[in-house]
Amino acid sequence: MNYGLDHQFGVTFSYTAEDDDPSESFPEYSTAVINANWKxxxxxxxxxGHExxxxxxxxxxxxxxQSPAKRIRMERKANEFxxxxLTEYCDIHDIYFYNWLTFAQSFGIPKDCYYLLEEQA
Known part of the structure; x- marks a missing residue:
């Protein structure tokens, strides 16, 4: 969240959303709204980090x-970001992991994003 603030973006937590409502970013307001009740x-x-x-x-x-293909590319870029x-956070705080799976489990990386970590291994 501090990274966002350092770059003039805010993060707001929503506590009224259902547990499967997605978080969203709103460029026109320079803010990300995070579902704090996420399942x-x-x-x-x-x-x-994604938002x-x-x-x-x-x-x-x-x-x-604009298009499903563009949406997929943008989602991948946000996942990569x-x-x-998270890896920058680990570097700054001298946090090291034996493998990418331990890193993913420690930071709650969704399983559908594991392919990004496998590509880097």
Whole structure:
């Protein structure tokens, strides 16, 4: 969250959402709204990084809605950005992992994003 603030983006937590309501970023307000009731609370750090990724990478709602292929590319880039933030956090705090799976489990990386870590291994 501090990374977002350092780059003029805010993070707001919503406590009224259902546990499967997705978090979202709103470029027009320079903020990410995070569902604090998300069904897997361990994923919230990754989700924050993902939504900040959309903001920092300049993704717009118009581009997101342009085509399914563009949406998939933007989601991948936001996932990659979140992984970048989490690895930077580990580097700054001298946190090391034996393998990518331990890293993923420790930071609640969703299993559908494991392919990004496997590509780097």
């Amino acid at each position: 897997n609370i361990d994923e919230i750090p990754f989700i924050i 900040l990724g959309h903001l920092i990478l300049g993704h717009s709602r118009k581009d997101f809605d 979140s992984l970048f933030l």
